[in-house]
Amino acid sequence: MTSTPETILTIANLCVSVRGEEGSREVVSNLSLTLKRGETLCIAGESGSGKSMTALAIMQLLPQPAARISAGTIHLGATELTALDERRMRHIRGDRIAMIFQEPMTSLNPVLSIGRQLTESIEAHTSLSPAEARQRAIEALKAVRISEAESRLRQFPHELSGGMRQRVMIAMALALEPDVLIADEPTTALDVTVQGEVLELLRDLQQKHGTSVILITHDMGVVAEMADRVIIMRHGRMVEEGKTSDIFARPQAEYTRELLAAVPRIGSGAGRQKSREAEAATPAKVAEVTDLHVRFDLRGGVFGRVTRRVHAVEGVSFSIAPNETLALVGESGCGKSTTAKALAGLVPYSGDIVVGGRNLSGLGRDERKAVRRDVQMIFQDPYASLDPRMRVGDLVAEPLLIHGIASKEERRERVAALFDRVGLSSDQMELYPHEFSGGQRQRVCIARALALRPKLIIADESVSALDVSVQARVLDLLKELQREFGVAYLFISHDMAVVENISDRVAVMYLGQIVEMGTRDQVFSNPRHPYTRRLIEAVPVPDPARRPSRFARLDQEIPSATRRIGEAPLKLALSDVGNGHLVAAEG
């Protein structure tokens, strides 16, 4: 690692304030930092602490009309960015500072081809001919290890998986070899295997070009693996700064210590409860899923006949007992969310789903409503699952209202209590979803799911966007509720550390089928299926001393779940390798 002491970016006393309906408030206060050439600076910290705002302030892209820089300076080299007009700032953006945004799904223009989006920034900042720009774009795609780069140029964002989109974003940011790269939670949306690839990629590229990177993340594992220096933020202020090894080894600030203590570690004892025996014998399961199939028809032909199908879920069976947490893990697109949705009654399915003794199919209106009360879901994307035009307080109160629970005042109190439990203040009830940071939104979703005290909560990647401290808090809360009310969880996550932490049993999914299922200890201590092993290996370790040299990488593309009519996928047979540890034969 090159260690030129030269400073490239200096932020001094930066204050960002947002204007609400009744006056403004500061979300970044007096932040000062420096970034040296070739250095990776991680900004970690509580969700909502102003990390994204800081990044946007550097880019001069704060959300209009609400937010603005109220004080402070940002110097890129000798240039004072806050004083630049839009035209001159344009030359800096993309060319000297590039940014990867927190939401890869929405950050690419859906109507422009990948090639267009790549070449246009090259053409904007260089005098390359279109053909040369195209060449450069292909190189950039190859650099982020996207297969068939040339043909990808013609594809559109929606034709790519989430991981690929994020890599395109990175390629776009790096194509011009900027001096500074700001990556805001570049991996939050990705599953472990892809996350590993992306991080490795960032590191490779940085070594090659000497780019300075500001990496915003709440994942201490990522911090440990990537950062040279770390800044910990809270409430818009910097609480601690230091070298990565120092921070991990000798955290100074109280908050940093809390943060580190809260990090879930795979295989370590921290927070790991004793694995409870799977209560297989308990007759009254909360949910029982037998031979679940979900297929999405793709139509074609003159009469709109079904010609192809996506076999999203192929014959999945599992059951969840009260008080139990079943974790569902697997790669992006393997059918986890679809399974969850079937359980929540959001997609048509075949097979049997029995919840609280009632088979979901063939229920009357009122019964269905009652079942709904028992099964709640926390969605993968917190922003998308909140109505942007409703106040979050109303959103959380809504389930109570629908089921006619409590009077108006009581509802308010209960909502306030729920806010408190998920670590939000009751003042924030009056805000709208877009006024929250990513992590805060997720907490709103969790509060909402808890409102009805359901028997089963389906949590689809619901803690991945949270900073570790809140994550820990939420996990504790979930466990607490389980103890109090016997709630069962279907916990979907790509974070194996978290899974290990919270689950009683684990099911590993691959291409719509379960390839391994067993108690947590069975699966983590004795992973039998190669796919399971690969997943576990890919998890970043929150210890800078134990940096792996290479992430395990999935070389081949994920096979498609789409098939022609009549071509049913091969059904994997599960065999018991002892004590209910089910493993599919390799094939």
Next chain:
Amino acid sequence: EDTVDPNAKQGGAITITYKDDVATLDPAIGYDWQNWSMIKSLFDGLMDYEPGTTNLKPDLAESYEISPDGKTFTFKLRHGVKFHNGREMTAEDVKYSLDRVTNPKTQSPGAGFFGSIKGYDDVAAGKAETLSGVTVVDPYTVKFELTRPDATFLHVMAINFSHVVPKEEVEKYGADFGKHPVGTGAFKLAEWTLGQRIVFERNADYWHKGLPHLDKITFEIGQEPIVALLRLQKGEIDVPGDGIPPAKFQEVMADPEQKARVVEGGQLHTGYVTMNTTMAPFDNVKVRQAVNMALNKARIIQIINGRAVPANQPLPPSMPGYDKAYKGYPYDVAKAKALLAEAGHPDGFDTQLFAMNTDPNPRIAQAIQQDLAAIGIKASIQSLAQANVIAAGGDKAGAPMIWSGGMAWIADFPDPSNFYGPILGCAGAVPGGWNWSWYCNKDLDAKAAEADSVVDPAKAAERDKMWSAIYDKVMEDAPWAPVFNEQRFTMKSARMGGADNLYVDPVHIPINYDNVYVKDVQ
């Protein structure tokens, strides 16, 4: 011949505009404002009128003879008259044309005019293919036998429906003959671009030497009258077929140069209000008379910029039989009120006044409405599309009052009888008929038949008197309230020549194409 203007120059082309489409140029079918005079220039009948007048004269016929009982008409045809296709016209063609127009398959709206010809009923009923009353004596003589003496018969022989068509061309084009007209007229069709343009070309073989004067007439179709006037002012066109639009009238008249090119003339037209005599309270003659007295005709004429003269009887002033001595009902609100009171409506009543929806008819209807309100009659206006008003009028319980403007009678031919039959006689007082006041006076019907049997031209004055008496009697019963006789105001470009009355020809509306000429040819 006598009627040719000695100053007229030969040659040149003019352009005329119309708003509405030209439907058909088949003389057996065309019955519109636009195509009526076009057909007159493409075809000829046995009879015609002297240009710019209502005086009958023989046309394709060289001479005619009327039997003393008035029931047989014999026409001698002109020799050497050729159709546009080059074939000579003969008596056979005359007979064929009349058989054709009366044949129900032709669906001619004018078939009824030939009702007095022997054998008409059989043909109309589909029982016969030819009129037994029409016989070809020799190639240049044709004889008509009538079932009753018919004083209007010579006029009937002059209307478009009796124009002569060549059989071979009709059979060639069938129902589309109207798009490919072939006649004996002064002009022949050169081009017809549907919805855009019709071009007439001089018929070099026209039998009437010296006519027509113009080489070419272009009719441009589909232009708003107001735009047509703009084009006239720019010198792009020569005659706006739809006349001077009301909105531009003041402007034109205020400019001496333009005013000099305006031609004014009478029209065989009366605008009137019908009152449904079978419907209370209009079944009471006093009520109808009261309405007649309530109308402030001067005010109504003011509203249309003075482009009419007040009317007091059904016939227009230029029509033979118009009773100059008749004073009509005075404008007398007090008396009208008194009459209403006598009729048992001291406080008036509610009723409806139908009118067609194109300007200025709704305005006139509103003026009438205000006049009626002054004597207590509250008439609500129904301003509807033409077809709807006609439908309401033809329904016995449909319309209590109708303002006739826009659909009103413009005479088919200049004879007093033309204002009676379908619109005041019992024959028209049938469902779907055109007698919207449902006035049926058997007595008057008999008198009308009597008047029409006076065939002798020498007794024309006497016959006119008989008709005057009939209309006076009608006015006594007051099924109508005549309002005004519209004056035609038209304009021409500076280069147009010919007597003014050619531009307000009572028969060739809007202009007599055969006789006008342009001054700027050498």
Next chain:
Amino acid sequence: MIAYLGRRLIQSLLILLGVSLITFALLYLLPADPVRQIAGRSATPQTVENIRQQLGLDQPFVVQYWHYLTKLVSGDLGRSYIQRSEVTELIVSRLPASLLLMVGAILCELLIGLSMGLIAAVKRGTATDQTLMVASFIGVSAPQFVVGLLLLYVFAVRLSWFPIGGYGTWRHLVLPSLTMGILGAGWYARMMRSSMIDVLRQDYVRTARAKGLARGAIIFRHALPNAILPVVAMIGIDIGIFMGGIVVVESVFGWPGIGQLAWQAIQRVDIPIIMGVTLVSAFAIVLGNLLADIIAPFIDPRIKLR
């Protein structure tokens, strides 16, 4: 794509069938008697009945409709009662003019409307924005007859830039298209502004800015294609609105299109023409909707033809 078109065409045919049935039924119920109009003022009841029989108008409704349909299949729309010509011929001779005017008008309204909406959205809240929006409302509120005459007066009569009405060259097309376009432009400007404002807040616009793209590239390449989608969905609706305005504009400019034909037919209850024009305009509208749906995936690749 072909399969999709086939399916949509079948649907469209069904819609046309529905339109024809309703129109036919409504016209059947209309009190005005076409036979009386054909037969003329002096016809005897016998003649009237005779004609009624010839036209088959004495038949029950279902039979009449069936006859109409069977002839329709072979492209025969019947003969006009008043004009006595083949309706097909009348329509075919006038259709090109209307189509041309439609193309001209749509081009005008898109050009004017979209640019107005775009500028207004980009300059949101400024005086420019407000002026443009007032202008678009004037366009929507101004009676077309007056607009047409005004344009004619200024540009044709006074300035002699264009001919006073008529049909033939591109110069004839300008003023009528503009007259039609001014109304539509108002609509498009409003819609465009509204959807553009939405799009300008999207994340990908922020991405584009982060790449340091020029303002023009951001607006035209990134925002416009996204914002234009709801506008494209308007095409079918637009053709419907167009059919309403065409009558006035065609008569002001002496434009030989089907609007004038339709208007005259309505005034005189010339049923075969009304039926014919209705079917043709319904077809145009259906086609417009289809076109909008076909264009959509080219603008937004996420949309699949289904």
Next chain:
Amino acid sequence: MTSPIAPDLMAGRMPAKPRAGVWRRLVKRRLALLGLVTVAIVVAGAILAPWLTGYDPNEQMFDGLTIEGSPLPPSAKFWLGTDLLGRDLLTRILYGARTSLIIGIVANGVALLIGTLVGVTAGYFRGWIGGALMRFTDLMMAFPALLLAICLAAVFQPSLWIVAMVIALVNWVQTARVVYTETSSLAEREFIDAERTIGAGAPRILFRHILPHLLPTIIVWGTLGISTTVLLEATLSFLGIGVQPPTASWGNIIFENQTYFQAAPWLVFFPGAAILALALAFNLIGDALRDILDPTQRGRA
């Protein structure tokens, strides 16, 4: 286990604010206020017409025309001039506001309502209800409105309410189409799924969650619809359906006099300006509402 971390309090706490009423926020905006005042003036003018003018709207005054029968330009006696029948134009515009408000607001509003309901329903409920509704909408769209109007005119006694009904029947289609498209994409959004999982019924989802998102579209169509419907009313009256002369409406005044726009421009200009003012006023209100009701626009002045 107690949580190690206290709830994160926000720097510079926001005061727990009462929900400022939409109305209050509306009148705080200058342009919106202007719009409100204009609408108020028009409504007041319509209601108070008899007290605001000394003339009868239908009285054809003898001195209201020149000898040649031309209308009079604006003057001290007739503030906005007279019409072709010698009636006071100002009076007719005031009384005409009654008709035009009913058309522009009620008829247009009903059309908007029907269109929105149909569009939302069809867009949200897939399957046969949605399919049937949308096919019906397509059918209505392809069906010529004027024809329907004429036939209705023949069946009913023409009146203001009939014309209002016809306009509503004709105009909902376009709104329905646009709303349909938007709803069907909204229905795919995840927060709608989220609503379903908490047991929200269709009415709640449609009205509480989908409808607010359609507001900008509805506002655009609603405000544009004002001018269009007011002018459409004139066409319908012309064809005999709707208010019959001498009842005034803004559209009719224009329609009757449009050929005179050169000879008597005031006859077209003033009613035209009235329509424009009404439409613009609603547009200003609509624009402000759109911003106020859109939380992401908070902070925009």
